Amino acid sequence: DVKVTQSSRYLVKRTGEKVFLECVQDMDHENMFWYRQDPGLGLRLIYFSYDVKMKEKGDIPEGYSVSREKKERFSLILESASTNQTSMYLCASSPRGQGVNEQFFGPGTRLTVL
Amino acid sequence: EDQVTQSPEALRLQEGESSSLNCSYTVSGLRGLFWYRQDPGKGPEFLFTLYSAGEEKEKERLKATLTKKESFLHITAPKPEDSATYLCAVQAPNTDKLIFGTGTRLQVFP
Numbered sequence: 001d002v003k004v005t006q007s008s009r010y011l012v013k014r015t016g017e018k019v020f021l022e023c024v025q026d027m028d029h030e031n032m033f034w035y036r037q038d039p040g041l042g043l044r045l046i047y048f049s050y051d052v053k054m055k056e057k058g059d060i061p062e063g064y065s066v067s068r069e070k071k072e073r074f075s076l077i078l079e080s081a082s083t084n085q086t087s088m089y090l091c092a093s094s095p096r097g098q099g100v101n102e103q104f105f106g107p108g109t110r111l112t113v114l
Numbered sequence: 115e116d117q118v119t120q121s122p123e124a125l126r127l128q129e130g131e132s133s134s135l136n137c138s139y140t141v142s143g144l145r146g147l148f149w150y151r152q153d154p155g156k157g158p159e160f161l162f163t164l165y166s167a168g169e170e171k172e173k174e175r176l177k178a179t180l181t182k183k184e185s186f187l188h189i190t191a192p193k194p195e196d197s198a199t200y201l202c203a204v205q206a207p208n209t210d211k212l213i214f215g216t217g218t219r220l221q222v223f224p
Contacts, residue, residue: 031210033211041216042215043214045211048211050210090157096210097210099145099146100146100163100165100205102146102148103160103203105150107156107157108155110155
């Protein structure tokens, strides 16, 4: 079974802090994704990585950056956390370019910025 | 613009009362349509992939169908443990990214 793990289930940070969210997958998938999920807005893509050190902006990249130094690990960085970044953050992975690619999700990190 | 719309936003059913959830999509050249289940406070769990119009997939009390414009998730004789949010997503050509709908929150009461 595909397993995607995220470093924290719940996180509370202060405004202005630098925040790191880590995601690890064990299925050797090329693609990894970071989403945020807010009530009424659904899942919105923040960043996408299709290979080590490769990244592509999603729909809402402002205020975020990412790092992918190893194939299995994809980090989301909030450079200076703000209250409007309070949300559920979801990481996902999928194979690359083999036709139809379902994504497999981690358990999510509920981030609260005070 | 590629888009996914799910209806209804919320659905309350009595245990055993069958119903359907709708996912309408506009995308040129659909590569695949996905259904996920999400429990509160957890990540989405993959249920089905549908590839072409006319295809059907079943899992326990759930059956997913696909036409050229929409997909239905039929729930037969639901139980309280089927309560969750059900998400639909589509994959367009030349991309590995998915476009998600906002989901249908299903509550099944005993």
